[in-house]
Amino acid sequence: MGKYFGTDGFRGEANENLTADHAYKVGRFLGWYYGELKRQNGDDTPARIIIGKDTRRSSYMFEYTLVGGLVASGADAYLLHVTTTPSVAYVARVDEFDCGIMISASHNPYFDNGIKLINGNGEKMDEETISLVEAYLDGSLEVFGQKWEEIPFAKKEKIGCTVDYVSGRNRYIGYLISLGVYSFRGVKVALDCANGSSWNIAKAVFDALGAKTYVINAQPDGTNINNNAGSTHIGGLQKYVVENGMDVGFAYDGDADRCLCVDEKGNVITGDHILYIYGKYMKERGKLLTNTVVTTVMSNFGLYKAFDELGIDYAKTAVGDKYVYEYMMKNGCRIGGEQSG
Incomplete structure (x- = not known):
């Protein structure tokens, strides 16, 4: 693990040890670096970078500052808006983006946030690239055969643009639906969306597969993500499933990259159980x-x-x-x- 980035991105309390300035600089570097990689390969088109975020209040701040850095360095920033981490990985891969960014602190409380970097294959960013991001944050960047006290700004027509890309999120929903092999017709499914990223995605998928879908914790207000809700507070879903005669329940965390289940009796089906099944x-x-x-x-x-x-x-x-x-x-x-x- 590096100075800023751990196994799951650059995470910290918003504007305490992860600031808007950090986000701007991450955007500056990524927009310039991927554009320069393309230029050195004879491609003068701007870098294309996809961004998603969860429902934390600070996610909007980090989204805007990341975009400011990206376009200032000449990249085009595509916005999925509130969406899940897996959707950013999916869209980055199938739509051939240079990289993806997810703004989230996963299961942490609302006042924390994070920046997760995803490569063009939809995988977590390689350590070599992350080390370059950290070097730029520390003012010690050395890449492409030289040292950089500062990286150049894009000018005139080279300044990047911002693109609304909610269609990518919608196509991800369609992809999830397409994976369904069996009908859920008549099955009563409870979903705990943790007041997070899955709040506007999960129900649509289960409804399309025919389930009778019932949702709790799907009213995000910027400060209630993961608050006594979701996969890290499974008791609420257990109670709901039993009291309302559900057949099954699924609980997600804030960015919906983890899921736990509850059976009809309220028993928790952990990740180990799921792996066994x-x-x-x-x-x-x-x-x-x-x-x-x-x-x-x-x-x-x-x-x-x-x-x-x-x-x-x-x-x-x-x-x-x-x-x-x-x-x-x-x-x-x-x-x-x-x-x-």
Whole structure:
């Protein structure tokens, strides 16, 4: 991990140790760096960078300051507005953006925020690029064979523009719906949206698949994200499912990159349970490549015992979905995840 960026981005209390100035400089660097990469490859078109945000009050501040930095460096900034982290990764990949940015502090309280960087393949940004961002923040940037006391501003027609790209979020919703193999007709589904990014996405997906969908914690006001809600406060969903006779419940965190489940009796189905269910399902159908499920060291011993009984191998990585994904890519594994959902 670097000085500013950890395993899940640059995170801190808004305008305390993660400031609007930090965001502007991150935008300045990314807009210039990706534009320069293209120029050195003979492509004079501006860098294209996609941005999403969660519902925190400070997310708007960071969005605007990031955009200011990006366009000042000559990049075009495309705005998904309030959306989920997975949607930014999806759109960055399928629409061939140079990189993506998600403004969120995930499951943290509203006064925290973060800047997550995503590459053009929809993956977490590589450490080499992140180290360059940090070097620029510290005034010690050295790249493209020289030292830079400051990077140039774009001028005249080279100044970037901002594009409303809510259509990308809508196409992501359509993509999720297209993954549905079975109808949920008649199934009563409860959703806890944590007053976060999933509040205007999750219900549309389950409705389209035929479910009778009931939603709690979908009234974001800028300060109530994750407040006694979502996957880190699962008790509210457990109670709702039992009291209202739901068949199943799903709880997301603030940026909807994690999910926990509740069965009809109110029992929590953790990330470990989900990994077991999917691992078993895929093995039975011959789809579990390398016969391995990737976990972190936080997974429960009972999960490994259950995999042993099924003849499924498993790997353990350091905590963080970044490390799970890196192992999967390196070893050709089909599924991995964290106990936290």
